[in-house]
Amino acid sequence: xxxxVNAKMDSAANENRASPRSLAGAPPTLAQRCDxxxxxxxxxxxxxxxxxxxxxxxxVDPGAVQATLPRGLYVDTYAGGAYLGIVPxxxxxxxxxxxxxxxxxxxxxxxxxxxxxxxxxxxxxxxxYSLDCSRALxxxxxxxxxxxxxxxxxxxxxxxxxxIHYRCQRRDExxxxxxxxxxGATAAxxxxxxxxxxxxxxxxxxxxDAAGRLYxxxxxxxxxxxxxxxxxxxxxxxxxLAGFRLDGPPVSVLAALPVDVSVFPxxxxxxxxx
Numbered sequence: 001x002x003x004x005v006n007a008k009m010d011s012a013a014n015e016n017r018a019s020p021r022s023l024a025g026a027p028p029t030l031a032q033r034c035d036x037x038x039x040x041x042x043x044x045x046x047x048x049x050x051x052x053x054x055x056x057x058x059x060v061d062p063g064a065v066q067a068t069l070p071r072g073l074y075v076d077t078y079a080g081g082a083y084l085g086i087v088p089x090x091x092x093x094x095x096x097x098x099x100x101x102x103x104x105x106x107x108x109x110x111x112x113x114x115x116x117x118x119x120x121x122x123x124x125x126x127x128x129y130s131l132d133c134s135r136a137l138x139x140x141x142x143x144x145x146x147x148x149x150x151x152x153x154x155x156x157x158x159x160x161x162x163x164i165h166y167r168c169q170r171r172d173e174x175x176x177x178x179x180x181x182x183x184g185a186t187a188a189x190x191x192x193x194x195x196x197x198x199x200x201x202x203x204x205x206x207x208x209d210a211a212g213r214l215y216x217x218x219x220x221x222x223x224x225x226x227x228x229x230x231x232x233x234x235x236x237x238x239x240x241l242a243g244f245r246l247d248g249p250p251v252s253v254l255a256a257l258p259v260d261v262s263v264f265p266x267x268x269x270x271x272x273x274x
Contacts, residue, residue: 056087231249
């Protein structure tokens with residue numbers, strides 16, 4: 001595992017190397033990446049809390065990622081490399097802005113497979129290949145109103161000493177995926193321009209509906225405070241189900257402290273014609 005937490009980097013150089021122009025035109029600038037950390041001037045549609053966060057990333061071929069993306073989105077890279085992430089975590093206190101959290105309904109587990117993209121304006125964000133979820137109602141709502149590829153799964157998380165044991169088995173699959181990690185003792189914000197900043201500081205998602213129309217949606221939370229966990233067990237099965245073959249352990253493994261999240265409306269990326 002390579003570590004760059006709080007590493008001092010030349011941000012301008014990283015911006016210039018962020019994305020191959022032959023694939024995507026002008027890449028996002030560091031200023032564009034940092035601007036998305038600011039709270040949007042928009043109305044909030046929901047609140048939630050993310051905890052027990054693990055970010056496991058593998059470097060993959062940018063061309064392979066680009067081949068999977070809808071028209072209008074472009075692979076976002078760091079120093080010429082694209083990244084695929086497997087992110088298990090817990091969703092807590094999930095609620096619409098006008099309702100309080102509800103027992104059972106507002107607490108569940110999630111595991112997503114994601115990569116990093118930008119639109120034609122250079123706005124960097126996340127593209128999800130799958131989002132496994134332990135709550136059937138959340139799957140239905142996310143698919144219908146956010147156009148996200150949620151899948152219902154049997155999931156469990158428990159603590160044994162300092163180690164988090166996390167299990168996920170998609171409803172229509174035989175194999176169960178397990179992740180075991182012990183978070184590091186200290187946590188700190190990541191440095192703008194670093195690989196860690198590129199991987200975790202994402203506040204914009206992209207989605208496509210059944211007709212192929214693109215949408216974007218913002219979230220806001222305090223910058224992550226990350227640590228270097230000890231990962232003792234992992235699975236690449238969720239990536240295989242998304243069409244990617246990953247070899248070996250992840251090149252970056254990070255854990256993050258919980259964050260309280262505001263969710264903003266999903267907006268069409270381009271005006272729809274009648």
